Amino acid sequence: MIKFLDLHKINARFDTPFQDEFKDFLDSGHYILGKGVTQFEADFLVYCGTKYAIGVSNGLDALSLIFKGYLELGVLKKGDEVLVPANTYIASIIALVNSGLKPVFVEPNSSTYNIEPLAMEEHITTKTKAVLVVHLYGQLCNMKAIDYLCKTHSLLCIEDAAQAHGAEDDLGVKAGNLGDAAAFSFYPSKNLGALGDAGAITTNNEALAQVIKQLRNYGTSSKYVNDRIGVNARLDEIQARFLSIKLKALDADNSARRQVAKHYLQGIANPKVTLPYYDGAKDHVFHLFVVLVEERKKFVRYLNDNGVETGVHYPIPPHQQQALKTFSHLDLPITEKIHERCVSLPISPVMDAADVDKIIDLVNAY
Numbered sequence: 432m433i434k435f436l437d438l439h440k441i442n443a444r445f446d447t448p449f450q451d452e453f454k455d456f457l458d459s460g461h462y463i464l465g466k467g468v469t470q471f472e473a474d475f476l477v478y479c480g481t482k483y484a485i486g487v488s489n490g491l492d493a494l495s496l497i498f499k500g501y502l503e504l505g506v507l508k509k510g511d512e513v514l515v516p517a518n519t520y521i522a523s524i525i526a527l528v529n530s531g532l533k534p535v536f537v538e539p540n541s542s543t544y545n546i547e548p549l550a551m552e553e554h555i556t557t558k559t560k561a562v563l564v565v566h567l568y569g570q571l572c573n574m575k576a577i578d579y580l581c582k583t584h585s586l587l588c589i590e591d592a593a594q595a596h597g598a599e600d601d602l603g604v605k606a607g608n609l610g611d612a613a614a615f616s617f618y619p620s621k622n623l624g625a626l627g628d629a630g631a632i633t634t635n636n637e638a639l640a641q642v643i644k645q646l647r648n649y650g651t652s653s654k655y656v657n658d659r660i661g662v663n664a665r666l667d668e669i670q671a672r673f674l675s676i677k678l679k680a681l682d683a684d685n686s687a688r689r690q691v692a693k694h695y696l697q698g699i700a701n702p703k704v705t706l707p708y709y710d711g712a713k714d715h716v717f718h719l720f721v722v723l724v725e726e727r728k729k730f731v732r733y734l735n736d737n738g739v740e741t742g743v744h745y746p747i748p749p750h751q752q753q754a755l756k757t758f759s760h761l762d763l764p765i766t767e768k769i770h771e772r773c774v775s776l777p778i779s780p781v782m783d784a785a786d787v788d789k790i791i792d793l794v795n796a797y
């Protein structure tokens with residue numbers, strides 16, 4: 432069976448440095464917010480090109496802390512509207528709802544599946560104060576158009592970069608440094624994945640960075656001094672140490688992912704299968720390789736019967752989830768079509784070329 436994602440194979444490459452790091456961690460006796468978190472934050476801000484990086488517990492908390500930070504600073508207030516792609520992973524929406532902000536669902540571009548700037552413009556009202564863009568499947572949104580929109584309408588631009596570690600625009604600016612603040616997830620399956628839950632926030636805004644640093648640790652400004660009502664959303668020390676090791680391999684891993692994607696794009700030619708849009712640049716790090724097919728169940732069963740695991744990202748759009756039933760009246764045909772038809776083919780930095788060839792042949796024979 433070709434696995435959808437072989438996490439053991441991905442991480443086995445770091446066996447020795449992980450074991451050494453764990454020994455150092457164990458011997459340090461310092462298990463919360465120690466030198467591992469400080470080091471990873473220093474490494475990650477350099478990688479992203481931002482002034483600040485704050486390690487947190489996961490991607491959802493990273494998003495929530497950005498919004499909580501802006502609320503604390505008085506830059507946002509409860510009830511403000513935030514534009515968000517309708518076809519995102521539900522975490523983006525949950526972060527807004529839990530922060531007392533109003534998500535305004537915007538349709539994606541029908542070829543890139545990323546939020547469509549023209550559609551965003553139609554949803555801007557006097558209550559719109561921010562946009563939450565999601566670089567879905569690893570591909571950067573149309574940031575030039577979004578930047579223009581944000582400047583014209585004085586909107587904050589928050590990036591959900593959970594799927595786009597290392598993606599960069601034509602000037603070499605990376606995801607995480609393309610807006611006012613960005614949230615990353617290091618969930619194990621991500622391009623930069625921990626061995627458990629982890630996340631980070633990047634920003635160039637000093638005031639926001641300081642507030643978030645307090646908020647992630649009970650609102651603490653110094654030991655046992657609490658300036659704000661915060662949460663416990665600290666990045667775990669051992670995960671930080673593992674992440675610093677894996678960060679060194681991220682660019683090579685992203686190149687390997689792009690290679691797999693290029694093979695698929697060159698090799699797959701089946702009118703029943705719509706391939707993802709890719710312009711050939713480093714603006715895509717192929718967290719996922721998502722194709723559209725009309726009869727998804729049949730296609731998934733066919734591949735599975737022939738020894739290939741697949742994924743679906745995601746089967747139900749957020750506005751049709753029971754948890755978000757207040758949005759169920761929305762009519763979002765592009766989003767709904769993507770969710771009905773999407774299938775994720777295996778992609779990772781450790782895939783065998785023979786497996787990629789086998790999948791191409793199978794898809795073409797479907």
Ligand SMILES: Cc1ncc(COP(=O)(O)O)c(C=O)c1O
Nearest residue numbers: 489490491520522523593616618
């Ligand atoms: C687009 C997006 N946003 C947010 C998250 C939330 O990250 P986490 O699972 O680390 O909370 C994820 C990850 O699953 C994601 O894909």
